[in-house]
Structures are given as structure tokens and as C-alpha cells.
Amino acid sequence: MAFYALIMAGGTGTRLWPVSRRQRPKQSLKLVGDRTMFEHAVDRIAPLFQPEHILVVAGSDHVPDLSQQAPELPPENFIVEPMGRGTAPAIGLGAIHLHRRDPDAVISVLTADHFIADVERFCSVLGAAEEVARENYLVTLGIEPSAPSTGYGYIQRGSRLCAVDGFEVFHVERFTEKPSEETALQMVESGEYTWNSGMFIWHVERILEEFEAQMPDLRVQLAEIEAALGTHGYGPALDRVWKRVTKESIDYGVMEGAEEVAVIPVDIGWSDVGSWGSLGELLARMGRRDDRGNVVAAEHIGLDTANTLVFGHQRLIATIGLNDMIVVDAGDAILVCPMEHEQEVRDLVHLLEREDMKDYL
């Protein structure tokens, strides 16, 4: 009857191009301080979980690098996804591994590439969430919104369920997709909504039941892999099955349709570090903003430059007359983009894919 962490380490962080790449994904980048995002993710749960109780789901390309970043984790705790299929299959794969180890496991599904400033409070809320999960709830951590962001999904709380260790726990009324600006403003003003952090806590049997009820095809596919667990047939079974698995997010595949879902609203200094603007905000919160509003992580010289993020790589970056801009040097590629266009970095990466500019992907 143990508590496990299952760190989701797939994805590449497309909107942080040109620093993030397929072979140098966001979780392996030192975006904040001198630790990678994945190292931060492992470090911050060390007070709560033995290394043996921390599992990681990642693509085969990335496992060697992640394993070197967290040598204290047993090698067998790195669960390889043959290819990315979204969070629902990744969580399912982790769940069958954990179910085999401990059918009474409670799992914290955590992220490898987000930042959390208040580590102590984060560990406290995970402890509280575990208790709620033992009551057979699907528990999610809801981030108290600091702004009406349109970049996150939102969770509407319903009636109060209980309080654990000082944390208020609510029934979830509903999950919503990324909203329009107007809707986001209404939601934040109502006080009923928190951001969907992508962090979930549940009993392993509860989540497998949900897959059975809501994603029966996936459950059958997981069962086929489960049958080969611990045998030489595991790898081939995984490869064979995974090709047929449908891509799906846990939000859409499970959370939106589930009953008995709880949310614990928390303020833990969370950032998804999902874009250059988001990283800039985070670094600013950490005192890295100068009196002109610039956030500089580079050798930089500027004239008449304000509210600009300058992220560098050994070279000097000189700016004149910039406001609300992003300038990023990643060594072999440079990005220049107004802050308001930051989401389009993803489109640029898609353009690189279409143009088959593999060196820069």
C-alpha cells in the first residue's frame, strides 16, 4: 500500500524552439537555474518518494539521457514508450507496470517539464491528495490562476468534499478546454476555476477501471502488454500493440467523462514553462527582471530595450529599440519574435518539418 510517482517525460516543448529540439527536449534543458527541468522534477519529490517509487515514462530516444540525469532511479523504473501516443496511453502503460508491482499503489501522475517554486507546499498537497485518492477519487491538482490565461485548460470546482491537512478538496464540476480570452476572464473572476496542471493522483485500480469503462480498446491493448510483463515477449508485445494504440489525452479520454473526481486548488508557484513568454514570466518572478522590464539570460547589451526576453548561448546579443520582444540564440539557430507571437513558434517548427529542415528539428 505504497505511494508512487509516475513522471510523464514525453513531449519536446515545441514552443521553446530553437532551444528545445527532438533530441534535446524541454525536460532536458536547463531553463531555470543549473538543473534540467527533469532534475528539478525528480529533486522536488525526493522528500516524499523513495527512488524505487519514482517511475518515468519516456520515449526510447530520451531514456538514456534522463537516466543519466537521475542516476538514483533504478533503471527498470524508466518505462519506454515506443512512440508518443498522448497522456492516456502513457499513464495506462505506467499503471500496468505499477499494478504488477503493487495492486494497492496510489499513483501521482507528475510532469517532467513544469516548474514549481514552492516545493514544500507541493509535497504537502501530494500527501493530502494521496489520502483523497485512497477514498477512490480521481484527484487533480488545480492551480490558482494568476491571470486569465488562454493557454491552459480550466477545472470548475463544485461542492466542497472535505479538507485534508489544511487543503480544501472539492468535487469537480467540469473540465474545460483552453478558453477564449473573454471566457478566461469570466472564469477567473468567478473564483470557481483553477488551471488544469496535468497532475493527477489516483489508485492504480481506479484508473484501470476508468480505462475499462471509458477507453475499453486501450484497456484491452494494455492487458495484452500486461500479459507479457516480466517475460522476453514484453518488448515485442509493446511494440506490436503500441502501433495500434490511438492517440488520446487523459483529460479528454478519462477526466472529462469520469464521476467522483476531486480537485485540490493550490498555489505552489507553478509554471508550465510552455513558451518563451511563460519562461520569461517565471524568470521575472524569480527576480531576473531588470528595471526596464527585460529578462536577460545571455551576454547582452541593449539600447532603448524594454520588456524583452533575451535568452542566449555564449554569443553577445545586442538589441536596439526593442519592446516586448523575444530574442533567443540556441547556438545553431536564432529566433526573433514579438512576445505577442510567441504561440506561433509551434507553427514555425511545423514549417521546419514541412521544409524537411531536419538539422533544426
Add this chain to the structure above:
Amino acid sequence: MAFYALIMAGGTGTRLWPVSRRQRPKQSLKLVGDRTMFEHAVDRIAPLFQPEHILVVAGSDHVPDLSQQAPELPPENFIVEPMGRGTAPAIGLGAIHLHRRDPDAVISVLTADHFIADVERFCSVLGAAEEVARENYLVTLGIEPSAPSTGYGYIQRGSRLCAVDGFEVFHVERFTEKPSEETALQMVESGEYTWNSGMFIWHVERILEEFEAQMPDLRVQLAEIEAALGTHGYGPALDRVWKRVTKESIDYGVMEGAEEVAVIPVDIGWSDVGSWGSLGELLARMGRRDDRGNVVAAEHIGLDTANTLVFGHQRLIATIGLNDMIVVDAGDAILVCPMEHEQEVRDLVHLLEREDMKDYL
């Protein structure tokens, strides 16, 4: 009674930082095509001047490099300036060398770092100017203005003097400094003004007389150097004298106060390539502008990018949502600057000097 070219190859082209540097001045850069600006300057006068008749004034740091770029020029034709003292002393130094070689020399004072598209017409006008100079005029080439630029000095023509080889020659009414926008517009609309190209043609004795009349201190200093010409004492005399020479431009020191000055207005596709905007305009004129108005000399990928100059160095430059911007990668330094701030690149270089960031100067 020969015709000589005296190419002024001092200066560094500060406003083309970060590509131009003290040790990599503008005249040694391949800004247009695959020849350096200095190579262009020597190539285009080859039909008119024997290599023996082409002299170059440059700083001692730059002579070896320039000499390699023009191996056909005799080594003794590179005249070393111990330090930059402006165009008047540099022209004076060239003049005493030429006077010693040929007291009846006519000198074309030419620039090492400007671009001229219509080389044939340029050579023709120099031939015409030589004839006028033999009549003892100080002759200047006036560039027919293509826009009311505030970046150049202007020359107002007076009465018509003559016509030579189809070129109209005018008395100069006056030289003016760089004007305000309003004044520039008035001057261009009047049809009486041309840009001051910094190219002059005169008899060697006439210019030495002008120094004697208008810059007597300089004339005495030049005489001191002249006395040591061809002896072992030349280098020490030059070094000793040059330290005391006052910095001055030929425009202010001689042209503005001289009588019997002639201007030949010409349209030779001239550009001073003095700034990133100027280089962008030149490359655009040469067909390098795309249908979004961008001028790209780099590996570039852009989304929603228009009217932007992208000048690169091996690396990929990605731009999103830019308009009227300058993005330059020089290998060890990057510049990002709106086109309207292009003149402030000079201020940035001065800031680098004040901050003692020598690696980038």
C-alpha cells in the same frame, strides 16, 4: 602628366556592426557579392588606372589584409597612416607621396568602402573630371539624390561651367552638412543639390596650395614628412608628426572654403553602404528583395515577416511577426534592431567601447 587614384581605406564602418569590426573593417567585408568592398573599389577602376597609378591610404593594422586583396598593386603604393586623423590629413599624406612621384599628377580621391553599380559610367565621369581638374578646378562628383536622405552632405550647384564628354559641369555654390528631413526634402525638390560622394579629382599642386592657404599647420606638418620621403627617417618623421596632426575632414577643412570648385552631377548607382538600411536598399536594388519586401542574405525561415533585412553567418535565423527590422548574425555577436533605429548602431558601438567589451569591437 599622369592620372592617379588615391583610395581612402581608413575607417571601420561602425554602423555595420557587428559584422564590421576594428580588425575586420567595412572595406574588407564581402557585403555585396563575393568580393570585398575594397576589391570592388580596385576592380572598378582597373580600366582607367595602371596598378602603379593606384595608391591606397590605410591604417597600419589594415595594410597587410588590403594588400592581399589587391596583390597587383605595388607594395609601396600602400601608404600607412599611423592613426586615423580624418580625410584632410590622409589626402595630404597621399598628395605629398604623389607630388614626389609626379608634380603634374592629377589625383582621383576615391573611397574604399562604397558601392558603384554603373562602373562604365563611373570611369567615364572620372575621365571627364580629370580634364576639368587640369583646368585647376577642385572637382567633386555629386550623386543625383534618389531620396531626401538626411545621412549625406549635399552640394548646391551654381552656374554651368562647361560640358565634358557629355557630362555637365557646374560651379559649386556651397557645401552643406547633413540636413534635417525638411531641409533635405526642399533641397531634393529644388533640383539644385546632389549628394556629396566624398570623391574628388584635383591636381596635386592645387590641393597642396589649398592646404597651404586653408590648413597651414597641416601643410607645414606635411612638409616635415615630405622632407624625409625616401629616407630611413620617413617612418619616425611620420610617427612623430602624425601625433600632432589635428583631425579634420576635407569637406570642412578645404572644400567649404575653397574657390573654383566644380561639381559633376552623376547617376552611377552609388551607395555608401553606410548602414544596415543602406545595405538593404542596395541589395534590394540588385534584385535581392523578396515579394514580402525582405532582403535575406542568410539561412532564414520566417513567418509573417516583411520589409526585414536578415544578414547571417552560417546559422539559421528564424523570424516571426517582424516588420521593418534588421537582424544580423556576425558569428560571435547578434544585432536585432528596428530599421528606424539603424543609425543608433553607432551609439551601441560607443557603448561597447565605454564598457570596454574589446572582444566585440
